[in-house]
Amino acid sequence: xxxxxxxxxxxxxxxxxxxxxxxxxxxxxxxxxxxxxxxxxxxxxxxxxxxxxxxxxxxxxxxxxxxxxxxxxxxxxxxxxxxxxxxxxxxxxxxxxxxxxxxxxxxxxxxxxxxxxxxxxxxxxxxxxxxxxxxxxxxxxxxxxxxxxxxxxxxxxxxxxxxxxxxxxxxxxxxxxxxxxx
Amino acid sequence: xxxxxxxxxxxxxxxxxxxxxxxxxxxxxxxxxxxxxxxxxxxxxxxxxxxxxxxxxxxxxxxxxxxxxxxxxxxxxxxxxxxxxxxxxxxxxxxxxxxxxxxxxxxxxxxxxxxxxxxxxxxxxxxxxxxxxxxxxxxxxxxxxxxxxxxxxxxxxxxxxxxxxxxxxxxxxxxxxxxxxxxxxxxxxxxxxxxxxxxxxxxxxxxxxxxxxxxxxxxxxxxxxxxxxxxxxxxxxxxxxxxxxxxxxxxxxxxxxxxxxxxxxxxxxxxxxxxxxxxxxxxxxxxxxxxxxxxxxxxxxxxxxxxxxxxxxxxxxxxxxxxxxxxxxxxxxxxxxxxxxxxxxxxxxxxxxxxxxxxxxxxxxxxxxxxxxxxxxxxxxxxxxxxxxxxxxxxxxxxxxxxxxxxxxxxxxxxxxxxxxxxxxxxxxxxxxxxxxxxxxxxxxxxxxxxxxxxxxxxxxxxxxxxxxxxxxxxxxxxxxxxxxxxxxxxxxxxxxxxxxxxxxxxxxxxxxxxxxxxxxxxxxxxxxxxxxxxxxxxxxxxxxxxxxxxxxxxxxxxxxxxxxxxxxxxxxxxxxxxxxxxxxxxxxxxxxxxxxxxxxxxxxxxxxxxxxxxxxxxxxxxxxxxxxxxxxxxxxxxxxxxxxxxxxxxxxxxxxxxxxxxxx
Numbered sequence: 101x102x103x104x105x106x107x108x109x110x111x112x113x114x115x116x117x118x119x120x121x122x123x124x125x126x127x128x129x130x131x132x133x134x135x136x137x138x139x140x141x142x143x144x145x146x147x148x149x150x151x152x153x154x155x156x157x158x159x160x161x162x163x164x165x166x167x168x169x170x171x172x173x174x175x176x177x178x179x180x181x182x183x184x185x186x187x188x189x190x191x192x193x194x195x196x197x198x199x200x201x202x203x204x205x206x207x208x209x210x211x212x213x214x215x216x217x218x219x220x221x222x223x224x225x226x227x228x229x230x231x232x233x234x235x236x237x238x239x240x241x242x243x244x245x246x247x248x249x250x251x252x253x254x255x256x257x258x259x260x261x262x263x264x265x266x267x268x269x270x271x272x273x274x275x276x277x278x279x280x281x282x
Numbered sequence: 283x284x285x286x287x288x289x290x291x292x293x294x295x296x297x298x299x300x301x302x303x304x305x306x307x308x309x310x311x312x313x314x315x316x317x318x319x320x321x322x323x324x325x326x327x328x329x330x331x332x333x334x335x336x337x338x339x340x341x342x343x344x345x346x347x348x349x350x351x352x353x354x355x356x357x358x359x360x361x362x363x364x365x366x367x368x369x370x371x372x373x374x375x376x377x378x379x380x381x382x383x384x385x386x387x388x389x390x391x392x393x394x395x396x397x398x399x400x401x402x403x404x405x406x407x408x409x410x411x412x413x414x415x416x417x418x419x420x421x422x423x424x425x426x427x428x429x430x431x432x433x434x435x436x437x438x439x440x441x442x443x444x445x446x447x448x449x450x451x452x453x454x455x456x457x458x459x460x461x462x463x464x465x466x467x468x469x470x471x472x473x474x475x476x477x478x479x480x481x482x483x484x485x486x487x488x489x490x491x492x493x494x495x496x497x498x499x500x501x502x503x504x505x506x507x508x509x510x511x512x513x514x515x516x517x518x519x520x521x522x523x524x525x526x527x528x529x530x531x532x533x534x535x536x537x538x539x540x541x542x543x544x545x546x547x548x549x550x551x552x553x554x555x556x557x558x559x560x561x562x563x564x565x566x567x568x569x570x571x572x573x574x575x576x577x578x579x580x581x582x583x584x585x586x587x588x589x590x591x592x593x594x595x596x597x598x599x600x601x602x603x604x605x606x607x608x609x610x611x612x613x614x615x616x617x618x619x620x621x622x623x624x625x626x627x628x629x630x631x632x633x634x635x636x637x638x639x640x641x642x643x644x645x646x647x648x649x650x651x652x653x654x655x656x657x658x659x660x661x662x663x664x665x666x667x668x669x670x671x672x673x674x675x676x677x678x679x680x681x682x683x684x685x686x687x688x689x690x691x692x693x694x695x696x697x698x699x700x701x702x703x704x705x706x707x708x709x710x711x712x713x714x715x716x717x718x719x720x721x722x723x724x725x726x727x728x729x730x731x732x733x734x735x736x737x738x739x740x741x742x743x744x745x746x747x748x749x750x751x752x753x754x755x756x757x758x759x760x761x762x763x764x765x766x767x768x769x770x771x772x773x774x775x776x777x778x779x780x781x782x783x784x785x786x787x788x789x790x791x792x793x794x795x796x797x798x799x800x801x802x803x804x805x806x807x808x809x810x811x812x813x814x815x816x817x818x819x820x821x822x823x824x825x826x827x828x829x830x831x832x833x834x835x836x837x838x839x840x841x842x843x844x845x846x847x848x849x850x851x852x853x854x855x856x857x858x859x860x861x862x863x864x865x866x867x868x869x870x871x872x873x874x875x876x877x878x879x880x881x882x883x884x885x886x887x888x889x890x891x892x893x894x895x896x897x898x899x900x901x902x903x904x905x906x907x908x909x910x911x912x913x914x915x916x917x918x919x920x921x922x923x924x925x926x927x928x929x930x931x932x933x934x935x936x937x938x939x940x941x942x943x944x945x946x947x
Contacts, residue, residue, distance in 0.1 A: 112615045115559065116608035119566070123601055125652065126573070128659045130593055183843065183850055 147175075147255045148239040152229025155206045155214055162203050162229030168255035172280035174202045174273070175249040176225070177237055179209050180217035182245040188264035189221035195270070196224030200277060204228035207237050207245055248273070252280035285350050288338025289429040292379075295331035295386060296419035298324050299412045302389075306409025310402060310477070318401065321408050322393040328415070329390030336370075336383040339428055343370045348439055351432040352376065358439040360816050368452030374576065374592070375428035377455060382418045384463040388492070389415065392467060397932075398488050400480060407474030414466055417599040425595050448514055458503035458530055462568035464496025465533060468540065472561030473607060476614045481554045486547035489561065491924055493544055496564075497537040498917040504530050505910030516852040516867045518786065518898045520906060523671045528651045529571030532644055536564035539640040542633045550694055552621035552630055556637070562611060566604045567644070573600055574651065625696040632689030639682035646674045676729050683736050683774070686767060687743035705746050713739035726782045733778030741771035758923025766916025773909025779862075779902035790892040800899030802864055803827045807836075809868075809893055817844045819853070822868040822893065826857060839868040862901035869894030 147164050154161035167173050176192060178185040196202050204225040206214055214228070231237055240249065241260075250259040250273065259276040261269065302324045308314030309321060339352075343366050348354045356373045357366055371380045389411040396404065422428065471489040475481045507530060512520040521527060540560040547557045573596045624630040650666045657664045687709060691702040716738040720726050726734070744767035747760060785800040796805045807823040819840040827834050839855040857864040871891055 109616055112555075113612040115563070116605065116612055119604055119608055122570070122652070123597065123605070125655055125659065126597060129655045130597065 142241050142249075142257050142260055145257055147249075147251055147257060148236070150229075150236045150239065152205065152231055152236060155204070155209065155228040155230035156211060156218075159225075160227045162205060162227045164255065166227070167203070167251050168253065170253040171201065172253060172258075172277050173251045174200055174277070175205065175251055176202055177205045177207060177231075177240065177242050177245055177247045177249075179207045179245050180213040181209070184264035185217075185246045186221050188246055188248075188266070189224075191265045191267060191270055192224040193222040195273065198274075201226050205231050205236060205240075207231050207234055250276040250280055284338050284341050285347065285429040285431065288335045288342075289427070291331045291335040291338065292419070292423060292429075295328050295335065295382075296416065296423060298328040298331065299386075299415045299419055302328060302412035303409050303416060306405045306412060309405040309409075318405050321405055325393035325408050325411070326390040328412075329386035329388075332379075332383040332386035336379055339376060339379055340367060340370050342429075343367060343376075346439060348437075349431055349433070349435045351430045352428050354432050354436050354439050356440065358816070362815055364449070365452065371456055371459075372452070375422070375426045377459070378418065378422050378426060379428050380456060381459055381463065382415060382422060384460055385411075385415050385418065385466055388463055388467050389470075392470075392492075396488055398484050399474075400478070403474045403478045403480045403485070405474075406477040407470045410473035410477075411467065411470040414470065414603060417602065421592075421595055421599065425592060448510065454503060454506050454510060457499050457506060461496045461498075461500035461503055461537075462533060462565075462572070464492050464499065465537060465565040465568050467492040468496065468561045469565035469603075469607070472558045473610065476558060476607075476610050476618075479614065479617060481547075481558055481618050483548050483551050486544045486557060487924075487928075490541075490544045490548060491921060491928075493537060493540050493561075493564075494917055494921040494924070497534070497541055498914050498921065500530065500534045500537060501910060501914040501917060504534055505907050505914070508910075509907050513854050513856060513865075514851075516854045516896075518784075518865055518867075518896070518900075520780070520903070523650070523666070523668055525651050526575050528647050529575050532571055532647055532651075533564055533567040535640050535644040535647065536560060536567045539637045539644075540564050542640075543637055546630050546633050547621070550622050550624070550630060552624060553634070553637075554621045555615045555618045558615065558618070559611060560637075562604070562607045566600075566607075567648075569596070569600050569604065570648075573597060622695075624694070627692065627699060628696050629689065629692045629694045632685050632692055635685050636682055636689065639678045639685075642678040643675050643682075646678070647671065650674070672729060676732070680732055680736065683740055683770070686770065687740050690744075690747045690763060690767065705749065706743065709739040709743040709746075712742055730778040730782035733774050734782065737771045737775035737778060740774070741768060744768040744771055758926070759920040762916045762918070762920030762923060764916070765919055766913045769909045769912025769914075769916055771909070772905050772912055773907075776902050776905030776907075776909055780900050780906065783901045784903075785899040787897045788894070789897070790894050792892050797895070797897070799864070799897040800901075801829050802897075802899055804866070804895070804897060806893060806895065809891075812840070814842075817842045819843065820868065822866075822895070824855070824866055824895075826864060826866075828859065837864070837866050839866045841868045841870065858904055862899060863903050865898040865900060867896040869896060 147167050149164050151163040151165075152161045162175075167175070174192075174195060192202060202224045204227065206228055209230070209232075218225075229236070237245075240247070242262075244262075246264055248261040248265060249257050250261075252258050258280045259273075261273065265273060302321055305314075305317040305324065306321045309318030342350050342353055343357055344363065346353060346357055346359045346366060348359075352373065352375050353369075356376075357369045361369070369376075371377045389408065392411070393408055399407070468489050471485065471492070475485045504527075507527065508520050511522065511527075512518075540557065540563075543553045543557045543560055546553045573593065576592055576596060650670050653666050654664055688699075688702065688706065691705060713735050716735040717731075720731055720734060744764060747764055748756065751760075787797065787799040789797050791797055791806045793806055793808060796803055798804070803826065805825045807825050809820055809822050812819050812821045819842040821838050821840045824837040824839070825834050826837055835857060837855040837857055840853040842851050842853055844851070852867050852869070855866045857866075871893055
């Protein structure tokens with residue numbers, strides 16, 4: 101015959117100790133929220149070299165040299181078939197209104213669809229380059245559309261935004277553009 | 283008007299919870315004993331008021347009253363009615379209101395029917411229940427008022443996450459909530475028993491129906507949630523060890539352990555302190571789970587209502603309740619008198635083993651869920667997935683399953699293996715046969731291998747407690763135990779088979795093309811647009827055939843686009859046969875293979891287009907959920923058995939009292 105498991109006195113306080121440990125742990129987590137943004141390996145590097153043909157008639161294509169003209173740029177990778185791109189269109193419109201030059205890279209698209217998309221959702225772009233085989237998208241290390249890059253006047257990538265720009269991201273983007281000015 | 287009525291009812295309910303706490307606590311003292319009589323009626327009225335508040339919220343959702351902020355944020359006038367109603371609890375505030383409603387109602391029912399325990403213990407229990415409710419009322423009223431008005435009134439609501447627009451999901455959270463709240467009653471009983479030092483069989487019997495009920499709902503909720511993730515996410519998996527899933531699994535593990543230790547305490551008056559401890563832990567796990575999900579402290583695919591401030595509030599509640607309960611436990615547990623003794627080889631011994639293993643698995647899941655947080659506080663980023671959880675939990679699950687086959691055959695107090703050895707010959711032979719068959723098939727990984735072999739043996743062994751019994755006279759709880767244990771074997775077989783024998787195929791096919799997956803031939807017949815109430819979709823018509831001469835069946839997977847808010851989901855199509863499921867997902871149109879095609883665009887002429895199809899053949903996968911349902915059914919049988927016995931006893935007691943009165947004694 102053995103006893104019913106009769107725990108020593110200190111063991112009765114063990115659950116409380118473990119629980120307090122848990123509370124301390126989550127307090128640290130709550131008050132020092134970790135950086136949830138996936139940091140990009142491209143930040144701080146020069147924009148890869150490319151020269152994309154025009155995607156729209158009457159609008160220049162995108163040569164990466166133009167990005168090093170001394171002013172910060174936004175480079176937006178998008179497509180007419182991408183739904184989140186519609187979601188971010190108003191935010192891009194606002195940035196364009198604020199006088200920020202926005203360059204587009206349209207991925208695997210047709211002129212017709214592209215025109216329809218811009219008519220529907222507004223057209224913030226100065227130049228739109230056609231990346232028909234997605235090679236530039238790959239060179240940019242972009243895994244999907246939309247993605248947006250903040251590029252400084254020397255053509256160096258300051259920030260990579262993965263996914264659509266939501267209204268709450270506008271502040272972040274503007275801050276990064278300011279950083280790029282310096 | 284209705285919204286204000288709801289808010290008023292909620293405030294009143296909160297005030298009554300305060301009264302219940304004060305009256306219940308004072309009722310324990312000599313001078314306040316007169317207040318004790320008020321506690322039970324107050325508990326019942328509090329439950330009814332909470333119910334009224336919840337009914338008001340359902341009403342404003344069902345008429346889409348957009349002047350209520352919560353409705354404007356989470357509903358839409360064009361949503362089907364059933365989803366409008368489900369939208370009531372599909373958000374943070376509504377789900378918290380559902381929580382307090384169920385909690386209040388459960389407290390009311392306890393106050394109404396539970397007469398077995400000494401009245402002092404009942405007062406402490408109901409006061410404890412009120413104490414817990416009070417925190418949640420404060421949380422609702424101060425930090426997340428569901429009835430807040432909005433001005434100006436918007437023209438249209440913000441919709442509901444279309445991924446959540448699904449019948450399974452509409453009823454999944456409430457099911458889990460019923461489980462969590464049932465555990466809150468067990469928690470209150472544990473507090474009541476600790477405060478009044480009344481830990482014994484009567485306490486276990488009073489607590490058991492609530493634990494059983496909670497456990498049934500948790501089982502159903504977890505199975506349903508897993509099936510939802512399986513067909514709705516379109517990834518072909520059924521369990522992802524996601525923090526949200528773990529948050530529902532941990533209370534289940536604790537409740538399972540509690541259930542078994544409860545039955546030891548009820549029948550043998552042993553494991554006293556341990557049972558009380560588990561009562562506290564089980565509810566703690568539901569609260570910790572809720573906290574982890576709601577505070578957004580862990581990133582998860584299910585994340586909703588992520589808000590650090592709310593997180594802080596729930597954390598404060600957690601610290602007060604669980605910290606308080608564990609302190610009480612530390613102070614009182616040593617004065618809980620020792621229970622009955624038993625030998626290692628005995629029913630109690632097997633149940634203790636089961637408890638230790640379940641607790642170990644619980645610890646592993648909790649540690650794995652929290653580890654990313656630990657790593658983060660040290661500056662590293664990690665994610666913990668199946669490579670940790672699967673082998674680590676199997677380490678304890680496998681011995682537990684072996685004991686599960688033997689334990690129910692053992693006698694209470696003391697037994698010998700020799701006595702039951704002969705009964706286990708057939709299960710052992712089945713396991714051996716399964717091992718030989720699996721070795722002959724070859725290529726099965728270790729865990730599914732063990733799972734399949736164990737499942738076969740356990741399936742037989744779980745039925746052995748019925749051997750030699752008169753089946754008509756076998757008590758319902760025994761039937762419940764056998765059904766639930768058999769369900770474990772069935773689910774285990776499904777899980778192992780899915781992981782051992784699944785065939786996956788990702789193809790890009792043109793219309794008219796035939797592809798093969800496992801024993802199936804799949805032909806893409808057409809891709810057509812279809813429209814629903816608030817979505818449009820591309821629907822693929824697949825003609826599938828099992829083997830060379832099976833009949834041709836149609837499957838219709840869709841790729842759906844919702845417009846408010848814009849979001850794309852894939853609706854998988856499932857075809858169930860007795861021996862498994864064929865699972866089909868329509869991806870997008872395949873991007874053109876090279877630059878020349880791309881120039882003509884992805885939306886080119888139809889006959890050249892290729893469509894991405896993802897196909898799985900999953901042998902015996904439905905057994906996972908069939909097993910889950912059997913486990914829940916077993917729980918329901920046991921619950922029915924216990925409740926019927928209680929009713930009989932109450933009726934008999936009434937008759938005896940009546941006779942005594944008539945005889946003038």
